[in-house]
Amino acid sequence: MPFVAAAARNGQIYALDAQDRHEEAEALAREALAAHDTPDRFSLVLRLGLVRSLNGQARHEEALAEAERADGLRRHRPQEQHRPETGAVELTLATALLGLGRDTEARIRAAAAHDASLAAFGPAHRRTAEARALLDRIDGA
Numbered sequence: 001m002p003f004v005a006a007a008a009r010n011g012q013i014y015a016l017d018a019q020d021r022h023e024e025a026e027a028l029a030r031e032a033l034a035a036h037d038t039p040d041r042f043s044l045v046l047r048l049g050l051v052r053s054l055n056g057q058a059r060h061e062e063a064l065a066e067a068e069r070a071d072g073l074r075r076h077r078p079q080e081q082h083r084p085e086t087g088a089v090e091l092t093l094a095t096a097l098l099g100l101g102r103d104t105e106a107r108i109r110a111a112a113a114h115d116a117s118l119a120a121f122g123p124a125h126r127r128t129a130e131a132r133a134l135l136d137r138i139d140g141a
Helices: 002-018 022-035 041-056 060-075 088-099 103-121 126-139
Strands: none
Touching (some): 022 041, 041 060, 060 088
């Protein structure tokens, strides 16, 4: 049951961020993370939701710190369990770095997110498209 609740919260956070309701998404993400303190896949996806909400509020320093925490969570999971989040950490890092004016670093991360997502999910996947859009934004296209 705790996993179902965490998955539902993650869906709510994602939906709120997609509607540009970043403050609400942040509050829900922080609440969910406080209730789910196990360093597992759900902690990772909840933290990524938090990063998206912070990036959406142009709080890029905080977003970068949280994205780095998410990267640490990902690194501590077995490699074979990384597929569902392929490119997600890099994408949030790239967005935060771009917001901080660190365009070169952002482009490297966005390209890594795009390449990994393209290989894992194909060109029509939302994460591949999001990474492509971020690369286009960085490149001024």
